[in-house]
Amino acid sequence: xxxxxxxxxxxxxxxxxxxxxKWLGDKHEVIVVTPxxxxxxxxxxxxxxVGQMTKEQVTFPLAPVYKKAKIDYKQAxxxxxxxxGKADNDDAYITIEYTEDGKVGQTEELGYDYLINATGPKxxxxxTEGLGEGSNLGEHTVSVCTADHAEHASHExxxxxxxxxxxxxxxxxxxxxxxMCTCQGxxxxxxxxxxxxxxxxxxxxxxxxxxxxxxxxxxxxxxxxLHMKVGGYAVSSKLFAESLFAERNVDWIIGAxxxxxxxxxxxxxxxxxxxxxxxxxxxxxxxxxAGVGLKAYDKAGEDITATIFAPNGFMKVxxxxxxxxxxxxxxxxxxxxxxxxTFSNMFACGIAFAPxxxxxxxxxxxxxxxxxxxxxxxxxxxxxxxxxVAHSVCDLITKGDSAKLHEASMAEMGAACVASSGxxxxxxxxxxxxxxxxxxxxxxxxxxxxxxxxxxxxxxLAGHWIKHILHHLFIYKAKxxxxxxxxxx
Amino acid sequence: MIQKIIQYPTVTSKEFDxxxxxxxxxxKSLIQDLKDTIEANSLKxxxxxxxxxxxxxxxxxxxxxxxxxxxxxxxxxxxGKVHPLETTAYFPNxxxxxxxxxxVKIMYEDINQKQQFLQTDGEFSILIQRKIxxxxxxxxxxxxxxxxxxxFDSKLEYGTDALNNDNCxxxxxxxxxxxxxxxxxxxxxxxxIVSFFIADSQLPLIASIENYLMLTIVVLLVIYxxxxxxxxxxxxxxxxxxxxxxxxxxxxxxxxxIVLFIANYFIF
Numbered sequence: 001x002x003x004x005x006x007x008x009x010x011x012x013x014x015x016x017x018x019x020x021x022k023w024l025g026d027k028h029e030v031i032v033v034t035p036x037x038x039x040x041x042x043x044x045x046x047x048x049x050v051g052q053m054t055k056e057q058v059t060f061p062l063a064p065v066y067k068k069a070k071i072d073y074k075q076a077x078x079x080x081x082x083x084x085g086k087a088d089n090d091d092a093y094i095t096i097e098y099t100e101d102g103k104v105g106q107t108e109e110l111g112y113d114y115l116i117n118a119t120g121p122k123x124x125x126x127x128t129e130g131l132g133e134g135s136n137l138g139e140h141t142v143s144v145c146t147a148d149h150a151e152h153a154s155h156e157x158x159x160x161x162x163x164x165x166x167x168x169x170x171x172x173x174x175x176x177x178x179x180m181c182t183c184q185g186x187x188x189x190x191x192x193x194x195x196x197x198x199x200x201x202x203x204x205x206x207x208x209x210x211x212x213x214x215x216x217x218x219x220x221x222x223x224x225x226l227h228m229k230v231g232g233y234a235v236s237s238k239l240f241a242e243s244l245f246a247e248r249n250v251d252w253i254i255g256a257x258x259x260x261x262x263x264x265x266x267x268x269x270x271x272x273x274x275x276x277x278x279x280x281x282x283x284x285x286x287x288x289x290a291g292v293g294l295k296a297y298d299k300a301g302e303d304i305t306a307t308i309f310a311p312n313g314f315m316k317v318x319x320x321x322x323x324x325x326x327x328x329x330x331x332x333x334x335x336x337x338x339x340x341x342t343f344s345n346m347f348a349c350g351i352a353f354a355p356x357x358x359x360x361x362x363x364x365x366x367x368x369x370x371x372x373x374x375x376x377x378x379x380x381x382x383x384x385x386x387x388x389v390a391h392s393v394c395d396l397i398t399k400g401d402s403a404k405l406h407e408a409s410m411a412e413m414g415a416a417c418v419a420s421s422g423x424x425x426x427x428x429x430x431x432x433x434x435x436x437x438x439x440x441x442x443x444x445x446x447x448x449x450x451x452x453x454x455x456x457x458x459x460x461l462a463g464h465w466i467k468h469i470l471h472h473l474f475i476y477k478a479k480x481x482x483x484x485x486x487x488x489x
Numbered sequence: 490m491i492q493k494i495i496q497y498p499t500v501t502s503k504e505f506d507x508x509x510x511x512x513x514x515x516x517k518s519l520i521q522d523l524k525d526t527i528e529a530n531s532l533k534x535x536x537x538x539x540x541x542x543x544x545x546x547x548x549x550x551x552x553x554x555x556x557x558x559x560x561x562x563x564x565x566x567x568x569g570k571v572h573p574l575e576t577t578a579y580f581p582n583x584x585x586x587x588x589x590x591x592x593v594k595i596m597y598e599d600i601n602q603k604q605q606f607l608q609t610d611g612e613f614s615i616l617i618q619r620k621i622x623x624x625x626x627x628x629x630x631x632x633x634x635x636x637x638x639x640x641f642d643s644k645l646e647y648g649t650d651a652l653n654n655d656n657c658x659x660x661x662x663x664x665x666x667x668x669x670x671x672x673x674x675x676x677x678x679x680x681x682i683v684s685f686f687i688a689d690s691q692l693p694l695i696a697s698i699e700n701y702l703m704l705t706i707v708v709l710l711v712i713y714x715x716x717x718x719x720x721x722x723x724x725x726x727x728x729x730x731x732x733x734x735x736x737x738x739x740x741x742x743x744x745x746x747i748v749l750f751i752a753n754y755f756i757f
Binding site for chain 1 (some may be wrong): 496503504505506507508510511543544561563564565566594596605606617622624625627631652733734737
């Protein structure tokens, strides 16, 4: 019997765990180690953040699902990896620290044959002064990164709407809280859902809404932009986003690195090196992501974290980390199997793998401050990679070390994304986008690096319906209900 | 080499907004072509997209006769609004009143790949914005308000479909099926209303017609569902929403049909 440990139970880790157990059956052991007791369909946190869904609608308890799936579940956080075992034992193991009620702080060593790192990111609020401490959200802004954060954001937003209704002019600032953030799409969804709700509440004319982002242009979305349809014609997502912002009367600041957050005020630096301040009554700023801080040790107890993890804390995989300057970037820089180059029984998926470089064109201010989106590894690619990694591990277990590894390169993968811009059965809207490939392949598609026939998007009511249907479908799938494998990642 | 400037009604390429990654001889050749074409046509500026290149390159002829090479430009700051009357090479002999920023600051790279900034205002600012629109696969038409756009479109000799680069057409053949379905619904509703004013002996005839109409709607919906998907595949870049739209339309019509069926059930 082999033992597979999956660190993390988010979209990627949960996908990997459920498929691995399905394929391995009872002959092998699958263990999930995650500090969370609830599974969260993160894309719908946006609707929690504007009071259109409850926390309970976007989460469910993991324990019963894993019990049904016969997956061993440890509500604990992974602390360290020991791939060569310890002095008196060669068996690889990880150490975990329980977060479950009644066992908080207890530690345990768990031996493994295969390890999948799907921890997701550390929400690095501490990277920006005043945005928070470490991974904890600060007092001046809100977040929609977790269901709890979103619930809190909803309550704060209610207060803003109440003040606006009482005739007090309010200012809302939404975007990214650092020059190296990713997940602009989530902030994009949130700002337009706020705008939509403000209109519904009849307070839109009393609220100024402003966007601030590290994107070099509106519509970059961390992917270097894409083609969208505006008024029936194909144009760059720059024009699409600009039209949308203008149409909804949302002002914007782009190419911004938020350097400091205070009560009701932020400080930022722009791509031209100039600095500025922006006041707010309510602000949701996405934090930058970092690795969760896992450590790695060799047999003698020496720290080998730098061997396994990149400096940003994400796990090294089969990517080309020495691609160099932008003009040298290639599709082949991106990982295919997500296997750690040093330890072949170790994989990473979802946000936990270290990308070779960003996707958008790198930018920095004349002061040397990098201001560009980091690559998105969430949503559809995250699930696809999780499944591919699980497939590889299952084949290694059942067919032996010579088994061919499964591949899921983001440079050969298409992805669909539906970004809500307002919830409502008849008046909701969402931008439905497909991108192929996610990472531009400049050799295969000279010019934009993408197949323009399949890199396209449009905004409309149908997009909202798709988003709402996906909410129910993916929660159904994650609950491992009958037919769950038929629902694609 | 002087290149041909793409003009309406030539459909523009879907390949646009490509960052320049290699500052090599190919780029230098493109820049020279742009300069030659500007000189030959006595233009103030030209974007690479206007001569069929997807690369983000703009060449501006300055007042002293020298050329400014703007590569990978992005607008980093903007200020104020103006409504200039613009002309552009893509639409010869046509003009329109657009909405532009009064001042823009752009960040770009020069031919030596050095990051540069340029603060612009007045006519120059409008010119730069117009050229950037081309790099993004568009033209000044996108900067017109609805009223001005309608007026402008009415002046286009070949209509707006000529601007459409293999995207979704504005009308589909499948819409004709929807028109027949709509007509059938109207007839059914008229039948229901009429049933309140006619003799009981004539009710079975109306009921029969109603049944045939409902059956026709069902058959047409099935045909619509499959044909719409077939037609959608002819325009693969239409959008990912096509299936959603088709399913949505069918669901809406089925809901109407159920209401119609219930009304018929209780009336006849």
